[in-house]
Amino acid sequence: MTLTKIEPQNLRTPGPTPIPEDIVDEMSLPMINHRGPEFKELIEATTNGLKQVFMTTNDLYILTSSGTGALEAAVVNTLSPGDKVIAATAGSFGDRFVQIAEGYGADVIRMDFEWGDAIDPEAIRAELHKDPEIKAVLVTHNETSTGVTHDLESIARIVKGEFNKLLLVDAVSSLGCIPLPVDGWNCDLVATGSQKGFMIPPGLAFISISARGWEAYEDAKIPRFYFDLMAAERSLSRGQTPWTPNVALLYGLRLGLDHILGEGLENVYERHAEVAAYCRAGVKALGLELLANDESRASNTVTGIKMPADIDGGRFMSMMREDEGVVLAGGQGKLTGHCFRIGHLGWVTKDDITEVMEALERVLPKVGFKG
Amino acid sequence: MTLTKIEPQNLRTPGPTPIPEDIVDEMSLPMINHRGPEFKELIEATTNGLKQVFMTTNDLYILTSSGTGALEAAVVNTLSPGDKVIAATAGSFGDRFVQIAEGYGADVIRMDFEWGDAIDPEAIRAELHKDPEIKAVLVTHNETSTGVTHDLESIARIVKGEFNKLLLVDAVSSLGCIPLPVDGWNCDLVATGSQKGFMIPPGLAFISISARGWEAYEDAKIPRFYFDLMAAERSLSRGQTPWTPNVALLYGLRLGLDHILGEGLENVYERHAEVAAYCRAGVKALGLELLANDESRASNTVTGIKMPADIDGGRFMSMMREDEGVVLAGGQGKLTGHCFRIGHLGWVTKDDITEVMEALERVLPKVGFKG
Structure with a gap:
């Protein structure tokens, strides 16, 4: 059975995560x-x-x-x-x-x-x-x-x-x-x-x-x-x-x-905190809105973002995956279709998130996001 | 944490099995x-x-x-x-x-x-x-x-x-x-x-x-x-x-x-049957006794063998593993200590079993098996 070849991608689901x-x-x-x-x-x-x-x-x-x-x-x-x-x-x-x-x-x-x-x-x-x-x-x-x-x-x-x-x-x-x-x-x-x-x-x-x-x-x-x-x-x-x-x-x-x-637990926590803060800042700078109502309780492993009302969420997610190689997670349960999520846990650095932000910057306008 | 290096071995447990x-x-x-x-x-x-x-x-x-x-x-x-x-x-x-x-x-x-x-x-x-x-x-x-x-x-x-x-x-x-x-x-x-x-x-x-x-x-x-x-x-x-x-x-x-x-289910079954028959013949030729009371019902995936009464089973299994690189399975439940088993399923050929038989031939006399 021949399946579509699995290409390297910037996998930003909150698990599975990329493996070193x-x-x-x-x-x-x-x-x-x-x-x-x-x-x-x-x-x-x-x-x-x-x-x-x-x-x-x-x-x-x-x-x-x-x-x-x-x-x-x-x-x-x-x-x-x-x-x-x-x-x-x-x-x-x-x-x-x-x-x-x-x-x-x-x-x-x-x-x-x-x-x-x-x-x-x-x-x-x-x-x-x-x-x-x-x-x-x-x-x-x-x-x-x-x-x-x-x-x-x-x-x-x-x-x-x-x-x-x-x-x-x-x-x-x-x-x-x-x-x-x-x-x-x-x-x-x-x-x-x-x-x-x-x-x-x-x-x-x-x-x-x-x-x-x-x-x-x-x-x-x-x-x-x-x-x-x-x-x-x-x-x-x-x-x-x-x-x-x-x-x-x-x-x-x-x-x-x-x-x-080896990295040290405290350093691992600090890295997650830094990457997450960087991700939230980037998301907000793009004019997107966090799902977390109180940002001080926003997660350091996954950022939930409200799907802008004026865009086709399915098309947005597909374009991020197919055109940009960035795999985001969709909404779950009653949030299905109403949000997307960026995972940043495990083997992750700020560079991975920079790639996501650059891709968002290119794709969002194409799907009609006014920001 | 540094552990003992895992060396290639002839893994003859009835699962896990070697992976191609x-x-x-x-x-x-x-x-x-x-x-x-x-x-x-x-x-x-x-x-x-x-x-x-x-x-x-x-x-x-x-x-x-x-x-x-x-x-x-x-x-x-x-x-x-x-x-x-x-x-x-x-x-x-x-x-x-x-x-x-x-x-x-x-x-x-x-x-x-x-x-x-x-x-x-x-x-x-x-x-x-x-x-x-x-x-x-x-x-x-x-x-x-x-x-x-x-x-x-x-x-x-x-x-x-x-x-x-x-x-x-x-x-x-x-x-x-x-x-x-x-x-x-x-x-x-x-x-x-x-x-x-x-x-x-x-x-x-x-x-x-x-x-x-x-x-x-x-x-x-x-x-x-x-x-x-x-x-x-x-x-x-x-x-x-x-x-x-x-x-x-x-x-x-x-x-x-x-x-x-790709091999074809019938061919896979036939290979297992041939390897198993070859294993049983080898075991019996060495003077060992099958656990299966009726050989016509002996398994084509694993051969159970009575541990000879005159040998130290633990020493025998260790020598097979350490000196010969052949990993056998021990007994389970009330058979613990009273048998050993040779797995021959999945990715297996007669050559794998020949290696086991040659190792048995060398090790059994060393642990006092009279045959």
Whole structure:
């Protein structure tokens, strides 16, 4: 079967992200026995490296799945049908966490915030005050669909410090790019994916679980098998995974972690912050409007931009891709057709964003944008 | 982090399997937007190619998970807690299918056969006769832990032809290597993994579902999210997957399918049969004993061999790996320490097995095997 040749492009989706050449090469290493000594070294080294990036001494597991699989793991390993939980959402990924919890029978108190807004920590405090039976709070750190980073630090202080509830965090598009000190903020379950900050393809997910999370596991009655973290723990203690893992991505992950820790976490965060500020400034200079209602909460991994009302969004996205080689992400959920997004996470520099801005400058007038 | 260099080796585990050089290269293509037009071509082409290898016109989905994820998908998409099902097992992977069904609350009638034996289709017929309330039969096509291929054709004739029950098949280590005409045998759900016959790394799973399977879906009450096949269906109709997929492995899969379909399914089966017969003959010539009690049911993808009682199995496996560069698989479950296995599936020729035999000839005497 012959498909259209895949050309190099400026891939600006908020995952998958471009992969550095040396990581591509590393993933070409020969396959190995996933029950053998080389694999034991590999899984132990990557798990330990991930703990450094998560800034945690909690247990941490590598799952062969998309990031969504790790979100499911957070829910099914800690909750029982009927458990009362708060899930705060201000976008597609907040909604997904709600759907997972509801799908597995939790009694979800859904707290909706405007898409483009940040979740209000005070509202969560008020809800927790109202109902002492709430067992857990589910929250997205960085809402990829709008480009807003929620104030997880304040939320965690309330959920953990004031109420001592279980805190489940979707960190898929934040971890390794935006500060998230898992132990510092006392987050119980934190889930992320490989195709974001880690500079490798999609296909692995990572999840950390605190001692308090393990306590919840003991009582949790939602059935689970593939995503059972105790199965992962038993296998990891022998240097293995319970099911055949994605060995090639683990090769890449090892090197990706080397790059992140070599650059230094603080420097990685700073680079993301600089590139993102540069992107927002460029977007505004073009006369475009951010989706984030409060720019101080705009995301350092993805910039969400309102689709100008006077242009054909589909034609604009196609021209950016076909004429300029710049691949933007469209809107999700109720934002479909109403926004576009520029990803700037993982292996990214200001130069990548300069290219995007130059392309926007050429394409926008052609599709009738008045600015 | 510096790990031991991974050297080329004769990897004879029954998955992961060696990857041909051109597939390794193909997996190095640049990342793309998984919601874009290149991805649509890719997922449609690979899904269609897989249907040819499955010999089915049923719906088929590519999941980002290990093969075990697809087994879980088969169960959670078709059953409800309390459903009475038969699960026949004669090894570790048969046991795993039992555990999944039990874990999700099915009322499992477990039929145990001796490890090394094939499942007796007549016993399944007798059980189905006894209890008309049985909804489904779960069966492993090729038991990787013992190297026995069960008589799925006869089992399917009974389960489908005589009793018209739902048939769930674990085809993880058979599909694409051993004939399994999914439509010809009328199998409802058939699950397999990428790291076996398809010559790519682990990390993707494939599952087909019949119209009858979709009917069962309508009534199935086990909760599901990540492995929900209706979510996969809705996304595939737009050329997408519900969750971010493993793009790199899909590149490799496209080429792997080209190789399989280019060689011709019948030729692929014949090659596996020849290599396996050659392996069994070699093993017996060395004075070793097969795990399969009936050689006519010995697997064409993996040969299970009893660990000779007079040797130190651990030392033997290490010497094969370290001195000879031949990586064998050990025993699983209750066979741990009591057997070793030679994988011969996917990208394999007689030459690979000749190397194994020559290495066995050198190593066995050194560990005190009298033959």
